Amino acid sequence: MTEASIALPPQTPFSQRIKKSLFATPLDCLLTLICAFFFTYIIYLFVDWAFLSSIWRADDEPLCKEAGGACWSVIDARHRIIFFGLFPFEEHWRSTLACAVMIVTFIASCVPWFWTTMKLSALWIAGFATFYILMHGGLFGLSVITPERWGGLALTLFIFAAVSIIGMPLSIVLALGRRSKLPVIAKMFGLFIDFFRSLPLLTILFTAAVITPFVLPGWLQGDKLYRVIVGFAIFFAAYQAENIRAGLQAIPSGQDEAGLTLGLNYMQRVTRIQLPQAFRNSLPAVVNQFVITFKETSIVTIVGFFEILASGSAAFGTGQWTVHYIEVYVFIGAIYFVFVFSLSRYGAYLERKLRVGHG
Amino acid sequence: MADQSEPNVIAVTMKAVNKWYDDFHVLKDIDFQVADGEKVVVCGPSGSGKSTLIRCICKLEDHQKGTINVLGTELNDNVANIDEIRREVGMVFQQFNLFPHMTVLENCTLALTLVRKKSRKEAEAIAMQFLEKVRIPEQSTKYPGELSGGQQQRVAIARSLCMNPKILLFDEPTSALDPEMISEVLDVMVALAEEGMTMVCVTHEMGFARRVADRVIFMDAGEIVEQNTPFEFFENPTNERTKLFLSQILQH
Ligand SMILES: Nc1ncnc2c1ncn2[C@@H]1O[C@H](COP(=O)(O)OP(=O)(O)OP(=O)(O)O)[C@@H](O)[C@H]1O
Ligand SMILES: [Mg+2]
Numbered sequence: 001m002t003e004a005s006i007a008l009p010p011q012t013p014f015s016q017r018i019k020k021s022l023f024a025t026p027l028d029c030l031l032t033l034i035c036a037f038f039f040t041y042i043i044y045l046f047v048d049w050a051f052l053s054s055i056w057r058a059d060d061e062p063l064c065k066e067a068g069g070a071c072w073s074v075i076d077a078r079h080r081i082i083f084f085g086l087f088p089f090e091e092h093w094r095s096t097l098a099c100a101v102m103i104v105t106f107i108a109s110c111v112p113w114f115w116t117t118m119k120l121s122a123l124w125i126a127g128f129a130t131f132y133i134l135m136h137g138g139l140f141g142l143s144v145i146t147p148e149r150w151g152g153l154a155l156t157l158f159i160f161a162a163v164s165i166i167g168m169p170l171s172i173v174l175a176l177g178r179r180s181k182l183p184v185i186a187k188m189f190g191l192f193i194d195f196f197r198s199l200p201l202l203t204i205l206f207t208a209a210v211i212t213p214f215v216l217p218g219w220l221q222g223d224k225l226y227r228v229i230v231g232f233a234i235f236f237a238a239y240q241a242e243n244i245r246a247g248l249q250a251i252p253s254g255q256d257e258a259g260l261t262l263g264l265n266y267m268q269r270v271t272r273i274q275l276p277q278a279f280r281n282s283l284p285a286v287v288n289q290f291v292i293t294f295k296e297t298s299i300v301t302i303v304g305f306f307e308i309l310a311s312g313s314a315a316f317g318t319g320q321w322t323v324h325y326i327e328v329y330v331f332i333g334a335i336y337f338v339f340v341f342s343l344s345r346y347g348a349y350l351e352r353k354l355r356v357g358h359g
Numbered sequence: 360m361a362d363q364s365e366p367n368v369i370a371v372t373m374k375a376v377n378k379w380y381d382d383f384h385v386l387k388d389i390d391f392q393v394a395d396g397e398k399v400v401v402c403g404p405s406g407s408g409k410s411t412l413i414r415c416i417c418k419l420e421d422h423q424k425g426t427i428n429v430l431g432t433e434l435n436d437n438v439a440n441i442d443e444i445r446r447e448v449g450m451v452f453q454q455f456n457l458f459p460h461m462t463v464l465e466n467c468t469l470a471l472t473l474v475r476k477k478s479r480k481e482a483e484a485i486a487m488q489f490l491e492k493v494r495i496p497e498q499s500t501k502y503p504g505e506l507s508g509g510q511q512q513r514v515a516i517a518r519s520l521c522m523n524p525k526i527l528l529f530d531e532p533t534s535a536l537d538p539e540m541i542s543e544v545l546d547v548m549v550a551l552a553e554e555g556m557t558m559v560c561v562t563h564e565m566g567f568a569r570r571v572a573d574r575v576i577f578m579d580a581g582e583i584v585e586q587n588t589p590f591e592f593f594e595n596p597t598n599e600r601t602k603l604f605l606s607q608i609l610q611h
Binding site: 252254257258260261262263264265270271273276279280303354 | 445
């Protein structure tokens with residue numbers, strides 16, 4: 001060890017840095033104070049509304065008007081509709097367990113130990129199978145509940161997971177296909193990607209839900225939910241493929257040549273050399289696409305599915321609750337936030353982890 | 360496959376090889392042979408086709424006319440042939456081309472496990488043996504980005520050696536290096552040459568050429584203009600273009 005590597009670079013103390021960046025001149029002081037006051041006030045208003053002047057229990061709803069704060073009674077009274085949609089009341093425990101299974105599967109697949117094709121496949125097959133048995137039933141004495149009656153959080157998570165799991169491998173195939181050395185193949189994949197990218201998601205979902213039954217033979221149709229998921233996944237893959245292709249494009253050609261001269265075949269070069277580097281290069285965009293997709297799952301309402309946002313609308317849709325839509329939307333917003341924020345933080349963690357050795 | 364014990368077995372033969380990039384004629388009627396155990400240095404001005412020539416030997420580039428025979432196997436469109444040749448011919452690049460997402464050790468063991476089907480343990484033992492040979496075993500757990508250029512190039516050489524190649528190709532292995540790192544790489548190459556490795560080396564390191572080359576080849580505008588022993592090549596160049604080139608690079 002040299003001395004230079006032991007000695008730390010000189011650091012300005014925190015208080016001095018604050019002083020320099022926020023209170024350097026009288027004008028700076030003034031601006032800082034005004035902003036600080038403004039933000040504190042906004043935060044106070046929110047905390048007051050959400051916690052201090054709010055009403056929590058369903059039975060206390062009549063007090064809401066007077067209290068002036070949030071009326072969380074609506075959540076207390078109607079949270080089951082938000083979480084479970086039209087799922088039969090006595091079977092809500094199944095939907096709860098199914099959500100838990102999905103979340104555990106998500107978290108597990110974020111752990112590097114699972115990052116082999118075998119383990120990931122096994123994990124997701126097990127995850128989906130358990131989810132399906134719980135939600136659909138028909139096995140182990142569980143009553144059958146068809147997908148039209150699935151709803152709420154479980155449906156949102158299911159659609160997101162299925163779209164990601166079908167879409168991700170598809171996007172890799174599309175990205176590699178578009179970079180094929182054979183012009184015919186490259187053109188075909190390019191056309192496919194650009195075609196689906198230039199259609200609105202809504203059109204694709206409508207086509208999948210409403211029009212394909214007229215075109216496809218009966219045995220190929222499957223349930224409406226599955227058709228919608230496949231359509232969604234193709235849309236997702238078309239976008240994700242372009243992100244991954246950008247990542248592949250950024251790899252110097254020497255990397256592949258080094259693989260070639262070591263005798264690695266195409267699959268080995270793709271899986272060991274190209275894709276790991278492509279993912280590192282395109283990680284922010286790839287994560288962003290997942291975030292967008294999570295939020296876009298709410299579009300499936302249009303073709304008649306009660307995912308969490310639609311279930312929320314149903315929750316304040318009757319009688320005394322109609323005035324409390326803000327609370328419901330804030331609540332659903334918080335749920336989205338938990339998932340999307342975790343996803344972004346995980347993305348940031350991955351970026352740090354993959355930067356190892358790249359200075 | 361060439362038998363090691365017979366003297367003067369041919370490792371590489373190029374006959375009337377022509378190559379075009381679109382309508383740009385890069386290689387013109389190249390006739391070129393490398394004997395087993397021979398060390399050939401290729402030099403010439405920038406853009407003369409040196410890289411293209413050695414990249415054709417490991418089929419990183421296709422040629423359009425003529426025949427290339429490596430270790431008794433003809434390079435044509437037969438994929439099995441190409442795979443076999445690539446496993447026996449190693450290449451060291453100007454830009455090192457180490458895999459940045461793998462440690463030094465993983466760079467070396469990758470092909471051993473995937474292509475040579477060694478167990479992880481065997482592969483690591485072999486890799487460590489060659490990392491010791493290039494004198495950086497202590498860096499094995501680092502990533503390429505954490506090493507100096509000279510160290511990276513030595514790792515790249517070790518990575519090629521792990522595959523136990525019969526021929527090693529070098530494309531300007533020292534031109535991307537700072538001057539003080541050139542000799543550590545050249546030392547490794549000299550040691551390899553002394554062990555009898557068959558080497559084709561594009562380089563402008565004339566000291567290296569004098570010391571280890573059996574033959575120096577001079578290329579210009581896609582042709583082999585002159586080839587001779589290092590002594591004759593440097594002392595009595597016959598072609599005007601060779602003389603001009605030598606006067607230019609020997610000035611510095
Ligand atoms: N992929 C390519 N497409 C078109 N032209 C190319 C390509 N690769 C090389 N060339 C051209 O072919 C000629 C020979 O290139 P090559 O890389 O073999 O030269 P070189 O002798 O190795 O030069 P240098 O000393 O600069 O490395 C150059 O004029 C170059 O511009
Ligand atoms: Mg070159």
